Amino acid sequence: MNSLIVETKNLGFSYGKSGKDIQGMDLRVPQGSIYGFLGPNGSGKSTTIRLILGLLKKHEGEVAMFGAPMESRTRLTNLSKVGTLIENPSLYGHLSALENLRIAAKYRGKITEERIFEVLEIVKLAHVGSKKVKAFSLGMKQRLGLAIALLSNPELLILDEPTNGLDPKGIIEMRTLIKELNTKYGTTVFVSSHLLSEIEKTCSHVGIIRDGKMLYQDTVTALKNAKGDQLQVALEVDKFIDALAVLETQGVKLVENEDGMLLVEIGCKSDIATLIDGLRTKDVAVYQVVIKNSLEDLFLTLTEN
Structure with missing residues (x-):
């Protein structure tokens, strides 16, 4: 896990003329890690994700994914290796899980029917593939959103508050899935969350930000030891x-x-x-x-x- 799958150097961005929303951000996500991105509300987590994905134009600094700069000529190639789940997924409630996946597959292109059934198995929804999504629990909808993100078999999975609003059972299911994707399939997972106990149970690495600045970045083990031997x-x-x-x-x-x-x-x-x-x-x-x-x-x- 020496190579970095996401790296930013001195990343800066501001929504307005007064102050900076992201300041000197040096983010390093090791390949094969589960990286927890933590910070208080309004600290810049979602803005950082948008900058990484190229949804916002950075004002200064550098962004690289898979060892390549995130530029206009490389952006589509980089994003083809990325799956995202941003809070609650947009789903067609009157359609089944399979129909939702088939629609998403058409947008992506070159997704086989075999892959559609495979991702349903991965997220433990194969038994309800023909069920209307409007009858799904919130946890099941989140897992279907995750299945859509996995259609292209991404090397990097970016999850923004994936357990937001879930009950304890749904949180445990999502935690188990994230770990399985990492250990079984080798997927690097970047998780933005405010549920600190879940990050502690799930992640190998952590980055903590406040007011758009990185305060701490290392392994979870190193963070726990950062307070000394006592x-x-x-x-x-x-x-x-x-x-x-x-x-x-x-x-x-x-x-x-x-x-x-x-x-x-x-x-x-x-x-x-x-x-x-x-x-x-x-x-x-x-x-x-x-x-x-x-x-x-x-x-x-x-x-x-």
Whole structure:
């Protein structure tokens, strides 16, 4: 995963004369990765996607896809290798899933009937291929939109808020599909989302932006380690005084008493078991253990003003 499937250098863009909506954006999406693109509402995620796809004309900087500059002479070739799902797909509700796919296939050209049935299998909709789309759940519609994006067997899949509005079952289904497309078919996936827990569970790489600027870009693992070697853990216990005595004995640092829970710092995950064993030895019941160094915690730390 050394080569970059998407790369921007010093990318800049503004909708108006005052200020810049995208400033000096250096985006690097490794081939074969699942790249999570995170940022608060209005941070420039959708604008960046439009610039990458050439739907907006950049004001400065460079955009490259598949190692080739995104220019008028290369744009169609580059986009032929890309599938996109931008929020809720536009579908014909009075038609079946198969009929929707056949219409989309005509626009793309050179899409076989075999490929249409194949993408239905991939998104787990083969059993409802003849069903009218108006009877689909939102999750099923999202998966059909994903099937349309997969018709041309793209090397890069760009998903803008693919789980927006989905219920927990639909979110899990979409997460599973994204992982399967990456591991089974080798598709590079670029996911813009505000659901941080899903990015943490799904993505290998992450880019975090605010006000059109890249704040952090690396692997998800590196981001979690960016706060240093200390791991913050919140503990819910029944005997605070006895628990504090155990913390002092074990040399564990108490950060604060947070919402009725003890927030402590330890060296690594294996120290959690040692700490819990020590608490139990002193008859301190542990009701809950929460690791606080999640992607969500780190995201909020990076993006807070």
